[in-house]
Amino acid sequence: MTRHLLTGAELSADEIHALLDRALELKREPSQPQVLGGRSVALIFEKPSTRTRLTFDTGVHELGGHPVVLRGDEMQLSRGESPRDTALVLSRHVSAIGIRTGADAIIEELAEHATVPVINMLTAGHHPCQALADLLTLKEAFGDVRGLKLAYVGDGNNVARSLAIVGGLAGVEIAVASPPGYELEPEAGGTRHTDPYEAVAGAHAIYADVWVSMGDEETADERRAALEPYRIDDALLEAAAPDAIALHCLPAHPGEEITESVLYGERQRIWDQAENRRHAQKALIELLVS
Numbered sequence: 574m575t576r577h578l579l580t581g582a583e584l585s586a587d588e589i590h591a592l593l594d595r596a597l598e599l600k601r602e603p604s605q606p607q608v609l610g611g612r613s614v615a616l617i618f619e620k621p622s623t624r625t626r627l628t629f630d631t632g633v634h635e636l637g638g639h640p641v642v643l644r645g646d647e648m649q650l651s652r653g654e655s656p657r658d659t660a661l662v663l664s665r666h667v668s669a670i671g672i673r674t675g676a677d678a679i680i681e682e683l684a685e686h687a688t689v690p691v692i693n694m695l696t697a698g699h700h701p702c703q704a705l706a707d708l709l710t711l712k713e714a715f716g717d718v719r720g721l722k723l724a725y726v727g728d729g730n731n732v733a734r735s736l737a738i739v740g741g742l743a744g745v746e747i748a749v750a751s752p753p754g755y756e757l758e759p760e761a762g763g764t765r766h767t768d769p770y771e772a773v774a775g776a777h778a779i780y781a782d783v784w785v786s787m788g789d790e791e792t793a794d795e796r797r798a799a800l801e802p803y804r805i806d807d808a809l810l811e812a813a814a815p816d817a818i819a820l821h822c823l824p825a826h827p828g829e830e831i832t833e834s835v836l837y838g839e840r841q842r843i844w845d846q847a848e849n850r851r852h853a854q855k856a857l858i859e860l861l862v863s
């Protein structure tokens with residue numbers, strides 16, 4: 574049966590822990606067994622990307638495969654061809670399909686009709702590949718992620734949702750601090766707070782994402798005003814556990830959701846986190862195509 578990764582909820586706790594172990598092995602030996610062996614993987618980008626494109630492209634290459642990067646605006650998808658027909662055609666040529674798009678309904682339709690694994694490379698609702706890399710970064714910092722607490726501070730968006738779902742499955746306590754109107758829905762998991770200091774108490778990691786996600790540009794001013802008290806700075810980091818680290822999925826806007834001093838400071842693991850996208854995604858591809 575074809576397995577997909579749309580939200581992360583498709584994975585069991587055991588699979589997530591095994592994936593993290595495997596990702597660490599792949600980080601040590603990047604080109605060990607090449608599971609894709611000459612096969613191709615389609616990577617569709619309907620939104621901008623730096624890290625996701627780079628890490629899927631290089632990761633597929635390291636697994637012995639050929640990445641076929643497709644820009645949404647160059648595909649017939651942009652002229653009305655359905656996700657269903659796109660899935661039927663792509664499935665004849667590639668061993669997996671990654672897609673970064675807007676509405677989750679698009680990736681759901683693609684997955685319903687694809688006969689190869691479909692991987693969510695970010696939708697408005699979810700960013701599960703980011704959450705896997707985040708867990709890998711926690712594992713590197715603390716040895717085991719089970720029992721850790723991560724405090725996400727900011728908009729209750731796709732990144733927060735995936736942390737709550739995937740982190741929750743892996744046994745990480747996820748606390749989300751957001752202003753009224755920007756909360757993550759309770760069904761995603763984790764705990765909700767309005768006070769960022771309350772959320773970070775005892776946290777092993779504090780986590781920032783942009784205040785204005787792709788697609789939210791029209792409400793940028795009101796978002797920046799509402800989220801102003803939700804910046805990660807040295808004082809907030811000091812209020813977390815003594816060995817706490819700072820994380821950010823990037824791209825960062827220094828001075829908005831994170832200060833320069835935290836972004837480039839001694840306690841950040843943000844640049845490792847960006848590297849870990851590749852290792853975690855390679856382990857994911859191995860799991861899904863094997």
Ligand code: CP
Pocket residue numbers: 621622623624625626695703822823824
């Ligand atoms: N974190 C992340 O997904 O970065 P990109 O948007 O650059 O891919």
Ligand code: NVA
Pocket residue numbers: 695696697730731732782783785786787822823824
């Ligand atoms: N929440 C952000 C994440 C970017 C990687 C967005 O969707 O734009």
